Amino acid sequence: MTTTSLTDEQLRYPIGKFQKPEAYTSxxxxxxxxxxxxLPARLRAEVIKLNxxxxxxxxxxxxxxxxxxxxxxADSHMxxxxxxxxxxxxxxxxxxxxxxxxxxMQADYNLPIEAxxxxxxxxxxxxxxLFESFTENEWPRTFLHPERGVTYTIxxxxxxxxxxxxxxxxxxxxxxxxxxx
Numbered sequence: 001m002t003t004t005s006l007t008d009e010q011l012r013y014p015i016g017k018f019q020k021p022e023a024y025t026s027x028x029x030x031x032x033x034x035x036x037x038x039l040p041a042r043l044r045a046e047v048i049k050l051n052x053x054x055x056x057x058x059x060x061x062x063x064x065x066x067x068x069x070x071x072x073x074a075d076s077h078m079x080x081x082x083x084x085x086x087x088x089x090x091x092x093x094x095x096x097x098x099x100x101x102x103x104x105m106q107a108d109y110n111l112p113i114e115a116x117x118x119x120x121x122x123x124x125x126x127x128x129x130l131f132e133s134f135t136e137n138e139w140p141r142t143f144l145h146p147e148r149g150v151t152y153t154i155x156x157x158x159x160x161x162x163x164x165x166x167x168x169x170x171x172x173x174x175x176x177x178x179x180x181x
Contacts, residue, residue, distance in 0.1 A: 011060035014170035018163045024155040032162035037128045039165040040121040046172050059171040069168050071109045074116035077123045080161050087143040087154055097147045
């Protein structure tokens with residue numbers, strides 16, 4: 001499969017766009033926790049196969065490089081952890097949005113990807129420890145995203161970040177398939 005045989009939408013969303021679940025069952029939340037728990041190891045297993053030139057290749061025309069995708073995962077999930085903790089300790093706090101594209105242009109995105117994989121390992125340990133400790137009272141706690149005007153529950157965040165984990169991992173694995181790796 002080559003990039004030219006895929007539409008821009010397929011390249012952007014290789015596993016499809018996030019679909020809000022109709023219900024947050026214990027099975028769905030356990031699956032989300034497992035996905036989040038295993039992302040750092042699954043990510044490492046894939047990117048270890050890549051050389052510097054491959055890591056500096058975009059997953060789609062005009063998109064981020066695979067290296068930027070790895071660094072973005074750490075930044076995004078770090079923000080998610082902070083949002084979850086705010087929701088646990090405040091009543092429907094308004095979170096601070098950030099410029100993903102702006103962050104992707106900063107000097108730390110030139111670091112080796114190992115820095116972000118190590119960060120993800122720690123961030124995901126924290127997320128999983130929180131999620132696994134929750135009673136039915138913590139999951140529905142909320143935070144407000146002021147730019148989007150949307151209130152998110154922690155359970156929705158768990159589902160979204162499980163999807164986000166697989167979404168960006170698919171950017172990497174789909175690109176690798178195109179190279180025959």
